[in-house]
């Protein structure tokens with residue numbers, strides 16, 4: 725079979741069998757991720773890979789694992805978290821006298837991001853002596869495996885290198901030399917939910933939305949759709965934080981005012 729045709733068929737098959745529209749991903753990215761699986765299986769054509777998927781549904785697990793690259797860590801891009809704690813949170817938590825804060829970590833992977841957000845909030849609450857504040861973090865991802873891991877809250881020390889010792893002692897229980905368990909206090913602030921970003925979520929609900937290192941893999945059209953969903957999900961003056969390598973699309977520059985360009989922090993206008 726012609727390779728272009730086999731590639732199209734492969735995309736249709738994944739959608740038919742598993743409901744994942746891989747057209748959301750940039751084509752080069754998609755091809756690179758599939759190539760990783762093909763190399764592992766020592767095959768070099770999409771038609772052979774179609775055969776593998778036909779015969780062995782378990783291959784989907786391995787393919788999805790590669791496609792959704794869950795790479796993450798606690799306090800990823802530490803400078804963004806410094807800005808979040810010093811410039812954003814005090815304003816959201818104190819100045820507005822909000823007593824009920826809702827945050828969305830969209831594309832939360834195995835939980836390091838939403839748990840880091842909870843630790844930052846705890847620190848700002850303590851530092852400023854804030855009382856009677858409720859906050860809730862909605863952490864969503866399309867990947868069930870990652871969500872299961874997140875709910876367990878067990879982490880390898882490698883993902884914790886950006887956490888200062890003082891915070892590590894405060895918010896984790898040491899299980900052994902390399903494994904730590906997130907504290908109940910932090911865990912209780914985060915709700916993990918399976919959710920595909922290709923659909924609208926809540927409206928006028930969140931004070932802050934984090935979506936970092938997720939939409940970069942999406943085609944422009946889908947990025948537009950998702951940014952509009954984030955806009956709709958935020959309350960007035962809500963904050964959107966993107967990943968270091970992600971840029972705000974031009975067509976959204978009148979909807980989101982940039983408040984920290986380097987750290988990709990925006991405010992809903």
Ligand SMILES: C[S@@+](CC[C@H](N)C(=O)[O-])C[C@H]1O[C@@H](n2cnc3c(N)ncnc32)[C@H](O)[C@@H]1O
Nearest residue numbers: 792794796831833865866867920921936937938
């Ligand atoms: C590289 S991780 C980013 C994790 C975290 N936000 C960070 O910056 O460290 C990307 C995550 O986006 C998720 N993802 C990819 N496509 C998605 C979609 N359509 N809907 C929801 N989550 C998606 C993946 O499953 C993966 O866990």
